[in-house]
Each structure stands twice: as structure tokens, then as C-alpha cells.
Amino acid sequence: MALLYFKALSDETRLRLVHILLHYELSVNELVRILDMGQSRVSRHLKILTEAGLLTSRRDGLWVFYATPRAGEERDFLLSISPFVHADAAMRADLNMAAQMLEERALKTRQFFNAIAEDWDELNREVLGAFDLPDAVCAAVPKDCGMAVDLGCGTGAVLARMLPLARGVIGVDGSARMLEICRRRFTPEDLSDDRVSLRIGELSHLPLRDQEADFACINLVLHHLSDPLHGLREIRRIMAPGGRLFVADFLRHSDETMRNRYGDRWLGFEEDGLAADLKSVGFNTLTCTRQPVDRGLTLLILTAEAH
Template sequence: MTILHFKALSDETRLRLVHILLHYELSVNELVRILGMGQSRVSRHLKILTEAGLLTSRRDGLWVFYAAPRAGEERDFLRAVLPFVHADAVMQADLGMAAQILEERARKTRQFFNAIAEDWDELNREVLGAFDLPAAVCAAVPQGCGTAVDLGCGTGAVLSRLLPLARGVIGVDGSARMLELCRRRFNPDEPAAGRVSLRIGELDHLPLRDGEADFACINLVLHHLSEPVAALREIRRILAPGGRLFVADFLRHNDETMRSRYGDLWLGFKESELADGLSRAGFTRIGRQRHAVGRGLELVLFSAEAC
């Protein structure tokens, strides 16, 4: 097995691919762009590395993403060998380009949501059908909640329902236009408006202090993020010990139109993927539900507690 591993790494291009994919999960087209090579050539190297077990592939609708294995013998092998591989200027440039591609993904997402903010509530009704997601979120809020946070709050449909259940609420979104519409829901002349804080920020680098929140929800947002587990880890940071997290997202599906109409990056998740992500981020799962919604899609709802 080890001979196969060394043989798979005996090519400069394959070393570059492994070095990149130890840091990021990327699609074939993104890797083609980084390496500046033809797709057939890159795909051939990816096939060799995948057959050797040194890369994993994940099909998401029409897209295929590659990454280094997270655990196991092959991951241990890479951890042992790669420190002896000199990361020259080319490899460093590869990582710089990969980081730029992820930033471009995030920028396109922000631009998309700024553009469709006025229609967002109607689009949500289209996909959720008769299911009352804000009510499901509110049912998960612990009694006597101090600070409740809605991450990816959009126009504030959930945030406004959380306000009577907590001493203070915080809405975070990466879209300035969404936050502008959210602000309109709260009358500045009413006393309750003083308990609302709206903050612009990315979900992998939240504008909150460590342990600032007692309850957090992230609804139909993880499938827009390049690294969902990184966002879950960041949520764990801002939750107080024993704080509650509510996650709602789509189960895996094959509706490619969700990418263009809703800006989705992932076509949902397997339930086991979300459960594993919560565990790796430092949460203990305490509840799970499934609900059919519009467009033939299905939601999974997780409640979890910060360890």
C-alpha cells in the first residue's frame, strides 16, 4: 500500500494537487484554473491520486469536488510525508490562488443576495411552502434566553419572532442590502428596538465575542458556504458553554436550478454529514426532525448543545 502511495506522489503536478487539497476542497474547474493546465490532464492526475486513496471526491449534482482525506491511514501517510516536501514559490502561489477562489465564491454570494434581497421573502415562501420555519426555530429557544443570534438573518423574518423570547437579539448577514431590509422590520421608536443589534459579517469570522450568545440559529445558510464546518466551529466560539444551536438545511437533492435561482453552492447535505460536522465543531446533538417543503425538497432540523 505504501509503495502505491509513494508512486502516486512521484509526479510534481500530483504533489501540487495534494498540497492544495490538504488545505481546501475544490472543484475540477477550480483546480484547472489554479494549475493552468487542461482539464483532461488535471483529471488524469486526480484519478491516480483518488485510486491511491490520497484524495477523496464528492459529487454534488453536476459538480465534483476533491479534498485530502480527513482521517485514516492515507491522511496519516500525508501528514508524515508532506513535511519533507519543500513548498516552493509555485506551491505557495497555488495556495494563494485557491484562497482567492474561495473569496470570489463569497463575493459572488454577497452580490447575489444584495441583488435579490427585495424578492427574498417571496423566494423563501416558494421553497418552504406551508412549513413555518420561524416557529420551529422559536420552539428550540431555551427558557430565560439571554442573547439569541440569527446567523444569515436575511430580511429578519426569524429575528423578529425571536425578539419576544430573549433579552436581546443579534442578526448577522453578509449582505448589506439584506440588513437594510431587516432593519425596517423594527420600529426605532419602540422600546424593543433597543434590544436588536444588526451586524454585517462573514459566517466564518463572526462579529461577536467569545461566548456572547446563549442561542444561535443558522437556517438554510450552510449550503451557501464553501466550508460549512468552519462556520459551525465559529458558531461554537460565540456560544456560551451549554448554549443551544438550531440548524435547518436541505437534505441532499439533485435540483440544479437551486444554484441559479437561490445561489446555492451545495445541493443539500446527507444527514450524517451535518451530524458529523456538528460533532467535529464541538456540539452534542440533542434533537432531529425532518420536514417536506416546496419544490420536492426536504429539510433536516438539528438542535445541538455546545460542549
């Protein structure tokens, strides 16, 4: 197999692709932009690397994303040769451009949510219909809960309902406008006595201390992240041992209109894949249920415990 791997890496462009994709998962169009090459040429190199097992591809609706394998012989091989691959100016430029593109993604997401903040509750009702998501979250909050956190709290519909159930609540969102609207749900006393803390920040770099949360929920947020696994790893960092996590997100679907109307990055998740990701970052999945909602979509609702 080593001969097959070395043959696949014998081309400069393919070596650059592997170098990029060891760090990021990217779409074909994003790779075309980074390498400044024609799509057919880039696709041909991606096919060779994928057939050799050095890349994996993931179709998400109309988009196809590529990355290096997360585990296995191929991953071990790539990591073993990495110290011997000299990152020249072109490779360094590739990574810089990829990082810039991810920042552009995050900026567009912030702008999107700032723009639709006033309409967000109505947009949520279009999808959730009669399903009471805040009630489902509250049912999962442990008794005598210390600090409860809503990650991607939006306008605060869930956060306000959790407040009577915990010593204090923290709401985190990347949209300043969303947090402004969220603030209106609470009294000045709630906001001044540290029972409610609203923090602006990205889910990839949460503005919370290690093990600060006894309970956390992340509702319809993972599908907006460029790297959901990294987001889950960051959530594990802020969870106290034995802390409970509530995750609600879409089951894998093919409704492309969700990208434009709701700013979705991923068209949902497979149940087994999401459970495996939770396990890989340090959670034990306790329950997993499916909840049909509107627009022909289904929610995956998982509870997990940090170990």
C-alpha cells in the same frame, strides 16, 4: 501502503494537487484553472491520487469536488510528510490563487444576495410553502434565554419573532442590503437600547465574541458556504457552554436550478454527515427531524447543544 502513497506523489503535478487540497476542497474546473492545465490531464492525476486513497471525491449534482481525507491513515501520512515538502514558487502561487477564488465566490454570493434582497421573502415562500420556519425556530429557544443569534438573518423574519423570547438578539448577514431591510422590522427603541444588534460579516469569520450566544440558529445558510464544516466550527466558538443551536437546511437533493435561482453552493446534506460534523466541532445533536417543503425538497431540522 507507504510505497503506494510515495508512487502516487512521485509526480510534480500530483504533489501540487495534494498541497492545494490539504488546504481547500475544490472542483475539477477550479483545479484546472489553478494549474492552467487541460481537464483530461488534471482528471488523470486526480484519479491516481484518489485510487491511492490520498484524495476523496464528492459529487454534488453535476459538480465533483476533491479534498484530502479528513482522518485516517492517509491523512496521517500526508501530515507526516508535509514538513519535508518544500513549497516552491508554483505551490505558493497555487494557494494564493485558490484563496483568491474563494474570495471571488464570497463576493459573488454577496452581490447575489444584495441583488435579490427585496424579493428574498417571496423566494423563501416558493421553497418553504406553508411551513412556518420562524415558528419552528422560536419553539427551540430556551426559556429565560440570554442572547439569541440568527446567523445569516436575511431580511429578519426569524430575528423579529425571536425578540420577545430573549434578553437581546443579534442578526448577522453578509449582505448590507439584507440588513437594511431587516432594520425596518424593528422600532428605533429596539435598535437603540441594545436589544437588537445587526452586524455585517461572513459566516466564516463571525463578528461575535467567544461564547457570546446562548442560542443560535442558522437557517438555509450552510448550503451557501464554501466550507460548511469551518462555518460550524466558527459557530461553536461563539456559543456559550450548554448553548443551543438550531440548524435548518436541505436534505441532499439533485435540483440543479437551486444554484442559479437561490445561489446555492451545496445541494443539501446527508443527515448522518451533518450530525457527524456537528459532533466533530463540539456539539451534541439532541433532535433531528425531516420536514417536506415545496419544490420536492425536504428540510433537515436539527437541534444541538454545545459542550
